[in-house]
Amino acid sequence: MNAPVFSTSSPEILWDTWGVPHIYSQTRTELGHGFGYAQMQSHGNLILRLYGQARGRGAEYWGEDYLAGDRLTHTMGIPARAQAWEADQTPKMRDYLTAFVAGMNTYATEHPDAISPQYRPVLPVTVTDVLAHLNRAIHFHFVVGPSVAGSNGWAIAPSRSESGHSLLLSNTHLPWGGLFLWYEADLHLPDLNLYGAALVGMPMLAVGFNDHLGWTATVNTYKGWTDYDLSLATGGYRWDDAIQPFDAEDIILKVKQADGTLRDEPLTVERSRHGPIIQKTENRATALRVAGLEKARMLDQLWAMGTAGDRAEFEAALAQQQLPMFNFLTADRNGEIFYIFNGLVPVRDGGNWRDHQQPQPGNTAATLWTDYHPYADLPKVANPANGWLQNTNDPPWTTTIPATLDPEDFPAYIAPPDLTGAFNLLRTQRSLHLIQSQDRWSLAELAQAKFSTRIELGDRLVDALIAALPTDPDPLLQTAATVLQGWDHHANADSRGMALFAQWWAAMPPDAFAVPWDAAQPLTTPAGLADPATALATLRDVAQAMQSHWGRLDVPWGEFMQLRVGDRVQPGRGAAGAVGSFAVIDSIPGSQPGEPWRAVGGDSFIAAVEFSDPVRALVLNPYGNATQPNSPHRGDQLAHYHHGKLREAWRDRPTIEAHLARRTVLDSPSPMP
Template identity: 50%
Template structure:
């Protein structure tokens, strides 16, 4: 092929009769043609002889593997090139040796990881993998090591101590992320009761009957912190049996949210309970269980802690375990044991891999039925027009109690409260192809996935999921989906960027007249600002700052005159319980807003900012608790403004047309390594409420090629 292109160049040159200017004009185009033909010939073959990574101009790796093992190795290389320092930091923490590597500030992390048995269990998980998938994990690790060896100068000196990485490090990281962060977060476990303020997400599946073009569509939109182990990594993997595009968390060797030519899925954090704290009754150096005294299982570990002078200090960690699980220390002095699901089910990575290789709903469900993925809603759509919402998770089979009961401290002296099995796939709430033509989840319980409601909570164990209330963000998403009979792809993208505040729509009709009736001059001016406000949190929205500050100051649980009701899930709660008190709070808040920002109608984007590196842009979107679909969460800065730190992190909008159509955005960019492209370009798109086209075809990738790596 290459020789024939050289001949073509020579022929053009001869025909030009030696006209050098002519040759110089056509030469760039000919070279580009040669490059595309040569690269295309090497990459489009059904059995390519090499493996390559084609990096597009947004830093997304498109991996073309000659076989699956080579694709895993290339993916390890790609993640190191984009996030090498972060990845090695995360793997060091998953080993429970971070304090040994980087000092005492990581000691608490090591205590958690070692007490939970992550390093030891990762070895047994590694041995439990199929021989083929074990080779894939080893290949991913070898890609990490190969990049680090080739590019030592690009890896921070402090993280090189983690090298070399092994396959079981990958599993330890996965376990720490899923089982001991998402399911059992150490901060939640340390409290007496569980908190429901977990990372969030939006997910939509739209059937052909509800779409303008007659194709099923999918919207993926997780909301996670913009740092650490929560960072998404966007990628495209093609190898024998797979051609999938999506995203995964840094350090995970397979795509966790993805689509191929025929189907796709996303995840949302579901209202799921996969862990429990058991209070133990101590007796005779043991604990009571079913009328007998049992001895604790005890092991003593030695943790090393790096000192400021570089020396290592050893520290003992004594881990006691009951029949329930490891004993954790408590502030109140009680002995409490932690039980977490999924520790005997090590196949989630292979399940995700096989989900991406599935080609229809039957195959996809067969993979889901393994239930190796310990939590997360699955929202699905495909080319054949099917849509599905699965309340996925390893849900413990419990003998008693509703969802609220299991949020507290559980008696640990009886087998009546000790669960040992989880529900099979057929027990889980699931909706396929509803008459409404759409499904949604915004971290609400599964019962409100579509309207008219299909799932009846009375048909499931009372501990499966809570029964309400339906949050305002969920009500907002249902309103957008239900009110548009035929949604186009562009409309779905537009709805994704909606910053309208459902809570404002619910309360301003009471608050504004109350402020004018009961309020001071300042309250009446506030009413004027709120009346003129567009009830959105766009960068130029004026009034949103005042309203959000008022919401932050009220007692949210008691502000409504009409509480949420299962009978009216989309119109309750509603009304002000105490209008005069609400106005008093408004006056207080208004005085602070005016003093801080100089006026009451300060623009939302002047106060709330998108910041990354040198980029500082006005934000749009806000807290989902306000009923905003476009979720952003902020932390205060020293000057009275706020900086985004979590929320919309990865977005993908997919239409299963022929060919598949997709747009996406990784808000903070696709790399954290120094010297690589920062979040700037994508954050600028974020600020403009835009997604970028996904380059899924090989030709599109070549047309937007920034770098090529051949193995």
């Protein structure tokens, strides 16, 4: 490993021209201090808002709009759990976290005017705040309700690489705001050079690479929670021929009023042996059970993952089973590639995947899961003969082709049995077509493939739609058909026809395909139009509205959809994974008809890495690496995304110094008690 070069004995942050902090320190504790300081400088207002919400005090700080979130936070027990987690940290992690929050508080103390007044009451932040934020984000925004997230990941073995080195593509898809934002950082110790991204406010990188190994994550088809249906009776709920009383806790929430005063808002939280009650009627109640809430050491596991030097060490980190979910793909300098369907998978009482998407009977211990499958039980693939692995939120069985995993070898409830359980079936198919499109990959080609906007759904349906036209269509329908015939089946800024096609598909009824997904034709189905007459009528309606609001049907996609962060605007490219784009941008309509659609999520932190010596890496954080008002880095990478380009990751000291914007020398944190 190439040891970092240190100019002083004090910890320091070298800020490059993209606002990425390169943190140099002699000890892990100093590293935590610098990382906290850097995050507060780049995202202080956002972090304080997120920590205030994780405390369950959002309404107390900012008013009525935050009350529902506070109720949920306390119902889920997040503040109390964070305190218990803090007591369960290892001494080394406790020191690191103490230094991390000290760095945040130091920045806020030194730069009070940099923090907006409405967020200052949250200061000082504490270790409990960090752990509450971790619990809220991971368990109650990913484990429960992961549909907001996606991601693409590829790992390429040396046999499929032009250079003879393994390659990794990390391509996260998350909303462009709130607790889903990525913070890009470069962390240096004398024996570590770790580059990647952390979710804002988190003290550890969640995806990244060091000089030996890299890893990426995708949300998996994982069911780590269960709704239990309880039958109520006088004194509680029915449980194995008896009546079990609820545990009840009375909490007083504070709500800030327009005049600045606080009013009390009572909340009673009820819990059964399954978990908290989230819904209750006269006769029934629903309790929520979530996997992993008793696992306090996720951060130790992330540190072990980030410092792993090979697949064996990475697997040893995963075997700690502290992280409740996520697929992981890795590549390393030894030429190994690896995939795992990671998760704290509950040991259930039989049934298949779809059975457990429904509420389960809560009146008997027979249905109450209490344990998890061990690491050995989880689906994994190492070094497949074909030389590649991919995951785009599909079940584990299509991670490589020919498949090396058989659903029959695993519990039927662990994952969907086929591609019908993929988050975005068409995006998975586009990924599989793309990764098999050439025999060998270079780093540049990997980066270029990441920006592929070819629309799988366009390839499936445009010809069928044109073929359904009557012999003498009305002029508007004929114009719409002509636009679609001339469309390049991409979602590039200059693609004409994508806007019309996207709106048509969004207006189509469910089950629009004539041929559903078929395991015998896994990459070419679903296909065809089930009801051509309805498809044409929908196309005409959409064309009429588009003509009325836009004045034409061939509006370029980059004019119809925009990438906007702060004051920066770029013509859009990329589209929703649901239509089969590998480059994913989720967008919403403008506030008025005829106004451009606006990107709100999708492609987030991206890294293409080659494990040569030294490691070569290309990266991008499309929305920029800061959210603070007046920061020059709000949206400063949008133009790169618009042009389909990644930027070089600067990791060695001379290169970082050549692109230096400013330097922050920090005092070493005080010794930990």
